[in-house]
Amino acid sequence: MQFDDKVPIYYQIKNNLYHRIVAGDLAPGEKLPAVRQLAVDLTVNVNTVQRALSEMVTEQVLTSKRGVGNFVTMDTARITALKQRLSHGYIERLYTQLHALRLSDGEIVTAIQAYITANKEE
Amino acid sequence: MQFDDKVPIYYQIKNNLYHRIVAGDLAPGEKLPAVRQLAVDLTVNVNTVQRALSEMVTEQVLTSKRGVGNFVTMDTARITALKQRLSHGYIERLYTQLHALRLSDGEIVTAIQAYITANKEE
DNA sequence: TATTGTGTAATAGAGAAGTAGAACACTATT
């Protein structure tokens, strides 16, 4: 995983885990790799991983059992809500940004369709 | 202007200026407010403004005349290219993010159209 | 030429993020 040095690493780790949970790559109830293992995988310090995880525990996206491991929540409704929140947020940001560049609603849709079309041919 | 504490302020100032230039709010050749004035307007330190501006000078989006002021480039092709670069980057990021959430190409377009439709009615 | 407005640069300090390393608390297993 590569990081954007403009954004805190722990924050990017959180988002990466969000994505893997929403995508089902990490299933409800599934145990995460140990914090030390995650740190190695991400070539990051344990504390940085811990910060990301502990925030997600507070948000109840993860649960933590001391001496055992960290687990994805079993509450699928919460995961669905997370997906909703993330996708809506991403779209809203894009819309705001393109609007600031003075693209009309129609131009925005067209630009995205053009991007997708161009991508398919690769 | 409000700042996101997850991203460096100088970086956000750059993006804000990019947007204002691309949108034509700041015309080619137009003089920017004095750095000290910008600092006051943004409630930020002069050095922070200076860092944003000097990077944009390096990128040749702005030109600087010591003792006179900072000016938007007269090179309209460069501004057009900037708009292209920004909008493409924004779209690419959204696409990547929604794809990571396992939305198909069709669902992506639909979701954006839905967002725009919902927005119009407000 | 003196003053004012402008960009530019340099220093010192505060705070946040990240790293490194160690220690502690708990669980499961042998």
Added chain:
DNA sequence: AATAGTGTTCTACTTCTCTATTACACAATA
């Protein structure tokens, strides 16, 4: 009971961002 694997916490250090302050360089103008 001992050991290994796990989460959790703490301290010290570095780097980056931002602030505050001061000083310098250049241009326009009274």
